[in-house]
Amino acid sequence: MTDRFSFTLLKTDGGARRGRIDMPRGTIRTPAFMPVGTAGTVKAMYPGQVRELGADIILGNTYHLMLRPGAERVAKLGGLHVFANWPHPILTDSGGFQVMSLAQLRKLDENGVTFQSHIDGRRYEMTPERSVEIQGLLDSDIQMQLDECVALPAEEKEIERAMQLSLRWAERSKAAFGDQPGKAIFGIVQGGDNERLRGESASALAAMDFKGYSIGGLAVGEPQAVMLRILEMTTPILPREKPRYLMGVGTPEDIIESVARGVDMFDCVMPTRAGRHGLAFTRFGKVNLKNARHAEDHRPLDESSDCPASRDYSRAYLHHLFKSGETLAAMLLTWNNLAYYQSLMAGIRAAIDEDRFEKFRQTTKAGWARGDI
Numbered sequence: 430m431t432d433r434f435s436f437t438l439l440k441t442d443g444g445a446r447r448g449r450i451d452m453p454r455g456t457i458r459t460p461a462f463m464p465v466g467t468a469g470t471v472k473a474m475y476p477g478q479v480r481e482l483g484a485d486i487i488l489g490n491t492y493h494l495m496l497r498p499g500a501e502r503v504a505k506l507g508g509l510h511v512f513a514n515w516p517h518p519i520l521t522d523s524g525g526f527q528v529m530s531l532a533q534l535r536k537l538d539e540n541g542v543t544f545q546s547h548i549d550g551r552r553y554e555m556t557p558e559r560s561v562e563i564q565g566l567l568d569s570d571i572q573m574q575l576d577e578c579v580a581l582p583a584e585e586k587e588i589e590r591a592m593q594l595s596l597r598w599a600e601r602s603k604a605a606f607g608d609q610p611g612k613a614i615f616g617i618v619q620g621g622d623n624e625r626l627r628g629e630s631a632s633a634l635a636a637m638d639f640k641g642y643s644i645g646g647l648a649v650g651e652p653q654a655v656m657l658r659i660l661e662m663t664t665p666i667l668p669r670e671k672p673r674y675l676m677g678v679g680t681p682e683d684i685i686e687s688v689a690r691g692v693d694m695f696d697c698v699m700p701t702r703a704g705r706h707g708l709a710f711t712r713f714g715k716v717n718l719k720n721a722r723h724a725e726d727h728r729p730l731d732e733s734s735d736c737p738a739s740r741d742y743s744r745a746y747l748h749h750l751f752k753s754g755e756t757l758a759a760m761l762l763t764w765n766n767l768a769y770y771q772s773l774m775a776g777i778r779a780a781i782d783e784d785r786f787e788k789f790r791q792t793t794k795a796g797w798a799r800g801d802i
């Protein structure tokens with residue numbers, strides 16, 4: 430066990446990195462996928478189940494938790510780990526991204542962003558200092574600076590304005606966080622799809638000596654090629670000995686291509702949200718269980734899987750559950766999808782350990798391309 434945050438780069442294989450983050454609440458094996466637990470729950474899953482699948486860390490959303498049940502209330506109840514019965518590391522977003530995508534009547538200025546709750550219309554002010562205070566009240570292990578993510582496509586001067594503001598907010602967030610050895614705050618690289626601005630943002634943040642670096646402003650609808658091009662020129666500018674976290678990414682293909690370009694940590698609602706809507710992720714690609722072609726298919730999703738949801742239920746039954754709107758539908762497909770994502774991450778980590786990442790990447794992509802037989 431350790432009393433402080435530390436990242437160890439264990440091995441590289443081409444651009445892919447194998448590492449580990451040691452924190453007081455546990456170790457995070459990288460490359461890592463963080464299931465999203467927005468309101469203090471990974472939807473349709475028990476915490477113990479999420480852990481059994483191999484998740485070392487989950488994500489919580491500051492925006493949702495500050496509105497309901499409230500950061501001070503979570504603190505009064507012992508912090509998010511006690512409240513949600515997840516004793517392992519938790520990473521929280523700063524809330525800024527959700528404010529801009531969910532809240533009403535948002536006003537952003539130098540000091541921060543004021544907004545009205547999408548739940549009850551109450552007014553809030555989010556500043557770099559308040560965001561860090563809220564993440565502290567949640568007892569978050571890995572915290573994010575407050576930033577401004579612009580939607581693409583956008584004018585260069587608009588991207589520059591938001592990137593420069595985010596750098597000023599990075600300084601303020603880091604100052605507010607202070608010195609907490611057992612926790613970490615990450616800077617967030619912005620700059621849209623503009624390589625000059627991305628370089629300026631990454632270089633300036635590297636000089637601020639954060640414990641880790643998030644790459645923001647992506648997975649906001651841009652083509653995958655744009656995301657990968659930005660990654661290719663950004664990760665080499667970030668300190669090699671610190672973790673890189675690509676926010677909001679992604680599909681299994683996005684993840685494997687981003688690992689190849691030096692990313693260590695991922696989070697995405699894809700496996701959980703898509704699962705609730707009938708989309709199964711498997712090693713032979715995606716399967717839409719609402720499709721009538723499954724109505725009499727007695728095969729499970731993947732008989733070779735060690736996950737009961739993938740192995741012990743027929744596609745016909747899963748199809749029936751979705752058509753009937755049964756609660757178990759979301760439970761089983763979320764379970765399958767998170768099992769698949771964690772098995773993909775375990776496969777990536779083992780492949781890097783054994784110097785066969787490129788082979789793993791080709792074989793895995795071929796499996797998806799083969800499609801669902």
Ligand SMILES: O=c1[nH]cnc2cc3nc(NCc4cccs4)[nH]c3cc12
Pocket residue numbers: 522523525526530576577578617644645646647648649676677678698
């Ligand atoms: O620049 C960012 N700053 C702070 N949080 C983020 C979260 C992000 N999540 C996505 N994509 C996944 C999405 C989830 C919901 C809408 S897009 N992109 C993201 C970018 C940022």
